[in-house]
Amino acid sequence: MQIVHTLPALADALKPYRHPAVVPTMGNLHEGHLALVRQAKPLGDVTVATIFVNRLQFGPQDDFDTYPRTLAADCAQLEAAGCDLVFAPTEQEFYPEPQVFRITPPPALTDMLEGQFRPGFFAGVCTVVLKLLCCTQARSAVFGKKDYQQLMVIRQMARQFTLPVDIVGGDTRRAPDGLALSSRNGYLNAAERAQAAELHACLQSVAQAVRAGNADFARLEAQAMDSLRQRGWQPDYVALRRQSDLQLPQADDALVVLAAARLGNTRLIDNLEL
Ligand code: PAF
16 A cells, blocks of 8 residues: 655556545544445545545634544554555645635535534535545545535535546444444543443434334424433434435435534534435
């Protein structure tokens, strides 16, 4: 596996290939990321992972400075997962001058759910993803479904800009108790970790109620948020939406239930397709 840190070295390493399959990450990798790499492998003639902690998508109160940077361990895991090429630029390399050209995603897709609680997040994500897709010459790119809204926004961006890339969603990997794997799980202390699967359980009970015919979505969402609060969580949202664009569902729409909640100082997100 080759590891490159500069744009010219990346362009050089990509020369023999026609169809890079790319997995963009911010590093601190876990089994969820590695599953995306394995999913990407048959999609292209070279499997590329990017590792870049993107300042543009962090708010002033977010964990940009403390976000774990674990390049050596990440590369060892990527190599074992069959990755061919890692692009891990420094900030100076990737943003050598202030990134004043930015993507402004449409408010209809981003003023709700994650976008409501993390202003500027999707502008930062779209800007870096567009730049990463361009410089890796991605023809396929795999993003985890755990960040469901992120995947939807990136998919729509790629479609509207007619980017020559197929955006592919990868299923969420879970710990045996149901907790969705996430780099931020590492922030949980032992007591919080023991409790953390309650978020997934909460989504399951909403999904179960809907499958049983309960169509009072507003009430189900409110009840789920109450039950999280009673267990000591601070929920931002529990929301039943249609899968395609995360708008309020109409009859017969395929549904997804999404949640974000804070446990202590750690904010977790999760979702379940119904
Ligand atoms: O999901 C992530 O890890 C990041 O948001 C991404 C897509 C790599 C962009 O920085």
